[in-house]
Amino acid sequence: MPISVLLIDDHHLIREGLRRAFEREDDCHIVGEGGTVADAVREASLLTPDVAIIDVRLPDGSGLDAVTAIRAQHPTMGLVVLTMYAGDEQLFAALEAGASAFVPKNAPAEDVILAARHAAASPRSFSAADLADAMRRRLEPRGPQLTPREKEVLQLLADGFSVSGISKQLFISESTTKTHISKVYDKLGAGNRAQALMSALTLGLLRQSRDG
Incomplete structure (x- = not known):
């Protein structure tokens, strides 16, 4: 069965670009779209897709709030977070919200598709290109290092x-x-x-x- 995908982004052009990218894949199909946190929570419950791809910055709030709400209602749904600001703080916030994957918006569409496949196969694990480096930076001792x-x-x-x-x-x-x-x-x-x-x-x- 193809992976069913819900797209949530308030920019129509981004949704259209992702939709076209997913439509070229035999193992994925788009079942719904939206542009707000409310859309994300509602459509996730109505459509129960395998994966929801959610932008962090939405007009009515943070996409991470949608991720948290959806994760609470649908423990096995794959949740991919898209963001323009792909720093360590945002990465760990996505992880803590319950996301399955974290992808910068400037990444190729192929990366989003790979993240969706990961999220569908392993929704409760977490995937991010910079995860290992971010973990290393978080675990490094803070403050001045004296001999x-x-x-x-x-x-x-x-x-x-x-x-x-x-x-x-x-x-x-x-x-x-x-x-x-x-x-x-x-x-x-x-x-x-x-x-x-x-x-x-x-x-x-x-x-x-x-x-x-």
Whole structure:
């Protein structure tokens, strides 16, 4: 049986282009169209297509609201999100809304068709071209990345040591100590010790003071 597809986009030309692309495929056919969130929710319930392709920006709200509503009513329906703004925030918002796939609007029509096939076959999984990179970026540690030595220097600054005192504690020259301090300031966006320590406290980079 061909994959039945519902198209939801408020731009007629985009719907027409996608319709023509799907009509060239033997395994897909368009069963309905619409241009609003209300259309999406209503037509999904009336037509129960295998896949609904929904634009994020619609006149009466966000297409992601439609995705959430449809997913709640139709757990096995494939839901493909189209968007002009394909950043990480939008990608994860689509994932959290319950979408099956996420496709930028500037992608070729073939990508939308592939996403529809994926959504029909595996509606509760999630597919996006940039998913692996987006996950990597989300999992990367946030904030400045200090070296182990820079962390030691920062902690000694917090403990009240002078440049000379830090040098003696770490058995390094004062010149090297000053270089480490300068790098710590740069990474924390600080101009002096007080600013560096305030930033470090905010970022959770300091352990309890030795005097505490």
